[in-house]
Amino acid sequence: MVFYPPPWVPKLPFDPPDSVTVGEFMRSEICGRYPIAKSRNPFTCGITGKTFTTTESHARSGEIAKALAKTMGWEPNVDSPWDKVVGVFSFNTIDYLPVLLAIHRLSGIATPANVAYSAGELEHQLKSSGAKALFTCVPVLKTALAAAKGAGISNDKIFLMDLPYHSGKPAFKTVEDLVQLGRPLPELEPLVWSKGQGARQVAYLCYSSGTSGLPKAVMISHRNVIANTMQYCLFEDRGRKQFGVETQAELGLLPFSHIYGLVVIAHSATWRGDEVIVLPKFELNEYLQAIEKFKINHLPVVPPIVVRMLSAKDVCEKYDLSSVRFLFTGAAPMGKETVEEILRIYPNWHVGQGYGMTETSTVVCTTSEADIYQGTSGSLAPGTRAKVIDQDGREITEYGKPGELLVQSPSVTLGYLNNEKATAEAFVWDEDGRWLKTGDEVIVTKSPQGNEHFSIVDRLKELMKxxxxxxxxxxxxxxxxxxxxxxxxxxxxxxxxxxxxxxxxxxxxxxxxxxxxxxxxxxxxxxxxxxxxxxxxxxxxxxxxxxxxxxxxxxxxxxxxxxxxxxxxxxxxxxxx
Known part of the structure; x- marks a missing residue:
């Protein structure tokens, strides 16, 4: 039995474009992007209030691309993308996405890395991805330098993100230096891509353990990110319209190096015209201050942050959180008791959950504010199909019976870099085509509105979250x-x-x-x-x-x-x- 999105979920109006970069998609209104002239500023620092308009942010990305081309000796249509891999090892900043899109402007590949990594872990990612340059920031500079040295990246190819905590003139070029360097340079020649190149070419190398084993580089194409951005935004339309939301302020706390923060927040929120209030890391008072000061409406978080709020109710009570409308969690299931407790304290909030993987460029199923069914991760996103199979490979056709989730979607990624065995093991073929084996056990149930919802019951794979x-x-x-x-x-x-x-x-x-x-x-x-x-x-x-x-x-x-x-x-x- 094949499961589909509920009848109310709009179909994708057209196939996600397969011959443009993520950056071109983000800048163009042709594919349904919210009008740039009406968009909020895409990224605002939640600590200093520093911000840029959408037009300014796009211009900065172009200037960074020109400076990188000059510094690295790269040209947009020369050499393989694999010769232009750039690591990004930094806390969130308002220039994080512009830097990523600047790399794509040169037909390069970005590989975001978790700032919690040790030098050895980062070195492994830089080496295995073939990174030639690295963006980092002062708080993790010592780790970055040790890893870069091990990976053969010289100091003149290390650039610093600008963080609100750190000022002064560092010994490395900053993003702002690159913007100033690139501004007077001539425009880069347009990218010349063949039909379907966006579906074949890697945009991001994000590291995941997949269904088993050690961390592997997931090859995420430009079309994968474009598709999931369209899927997620289209799914959200119904709930946003029902509650009169044209644009909103959204929290940008989750690491942009993680697929959840990268696609659901950095790409999707800004594509639909929202403003992302960027915080480099979680500190309870800064988090609460940002919600109050910027009147944040949408809180995409992970369950531990909700648990922290519940354990510090006395601190939360000191802040005005009345602007919040929707609290959305992902990356791990949130328990029913936790949901009930947060709703007891904030009864006007809507609380929903979603589910996805690095291997699906994030969202597989998600919750609409118009159809919240607590205890589930919502319904399938537009353009997504699913099957549930038992341990013997037989399809499960009834509701309430657990089995492994299999997925088809235009956001399903290309596989694992230099690991044909792991790629082959991640998929299964049948008469309905190729399916990604998620390794997650699910139960399908119907909400009171009659829509199919998916609950993540357990992980069949050995991974911990x-x-x-x-x-x-x-x-x-x-x-x-x-x-x-x-x-x-x-x-x-x-x-x-x-x-x-x-x-x-x-x-x-x-x-x-x-x-x-x-x-x-x-x-x-x-x-x-x-x-x-x-x-x-x-x-x-x-x-x-x-x-x-x-x-x-x-x-x-x-x-x-x-x-x-x-x-x-x-x-x-x-x-x-």
Whole structure:
């Protein structure tokens, strides 16, 4: 049985264009973009209030492109896009998207990286993507320099984003320097693309663990991003019209390096004429001040931020949050109890959820303000089809029965860079074509309005979601095995009040460590992870020493048994007061 968007969801008016860059799509009104003359300023700093009009922002992107062309010796229609890969390792700024689109103007490829990365993790991304230059910012400059050195990127090819926290003249060219450098230069020659090139050419390399294994570079084409921007905005139209929303102020806190922040906020919000209030990172008071000062209407966040608001109700009460109309969460499911509590405090808010993946350029299903069904991630986006299959590969046709979600959409990406095996394993073919295997278990139900909604029940894949970030057990296990106190190990997710879930390690120690205290070894192993991995990969769930890791005859770790063991132990402890 194939599932489709509800009848009320408009169909895509035409196939997403396949021969233009994301930047050309963002600047043109031909495809349905909200009129530029009526658009709000696309990006405004939530701390300083610094902003640019849509026209100014587009001009800055062009000037950055000209400066990059001169600095790097690149031309728009010369050399392969793979010779013009640029890393972006920075907190959110009002120039983040203009920088990305400047890279595309040169027919280059941008690879955004998480600012929580360690130098080793960033170096891996820069090397595997083939990055030739790097945009970063002062707070993470030390990490960026170490990674760039390891990846062979010289200091003259490192550029700094301008952040509100940091001023003064740094030793590196800033984005503002590039704007000034590019302004007097002659215009770049127009890009000459063949028919379908936008569907084939990579715009972004975003790193994901996919359905299993270590992080891989997802090849996201220009058309993928264009398609999902159109899909998401078209889906939202009904709810916005019902509540009289022409344009609105939207929070830009989620990292633009993450596919959720990149497409749903940075691209989609500004394409439909909204203003994104940019915050570099989450700090509760700055977050609340920005909502009050800029009268933010739409809060796209992740569940841990909602949980933080609930735990700091006394702080939230000091601010006027009455401008908020819609709180929308993604990246991880939000529990029913959390939704009920936030609605008890803010009964006038609408609360919805969405679901997507890096491999789908974000949105697969989402919630309309006109059809909210709590406990679900909403309905399928325009142009999306889905199937649900059981563990034997048979299609599930009834409501309420769990199975793995398979997806077709023009936003489904090209696959994984230099990894044909992982790409092949991510898809399945049948009489209805090629389907992306999400690895997520879902249940399809009907809302009171009679529309099909999808609930994400569990992850069939081994990934954890920590604060919305994907964490692969295999990556942590490989790192743990490098420590002398670890003879064998396995990592699972355990529940966490603030982060949703966090990694916990089960460790078998070698006989040579028999005389050592568990406390000492535990501290060393924890530090081993903290010194080399991003903070959301730290073993906040703890370390438990056991005699043997349960495995199948083929050697596969039976994490299910460890999860059962953990569940029983927590049940025996009883509820925490």
């Amino acid at each position: 920590v604060k919305g970030h994907q964490v692969a057990p295999a990556e942590l296990e490989a790192h743990l095995l490098a420590h002398p106190a670890v003879d064998d190990c396995a990592v699972i997710a355990v529940p966490h009040d603030r982060d949703g879930e966090v990694p916990k390690a089960f460790v078998v120690t070698p006989a040579s460590m028999a005389s050592r205290k568990d406390e000492d070894m535990r501290a060393e192993i924890l530090k081993h992870v903290q010194d080399h991995k991003a903070h959301y990969k730290w073993l906040k769930g703890g370390i438990e020493f056991i005699d043997a890791i349960p495995k199948s005859p083929s050697g596969k770790i039976l994490r299910r048994l460890l999860r059962d063991k953990e569940r029983e132990a927590r049940r025996a402890e009883g509820p925490k007061l």
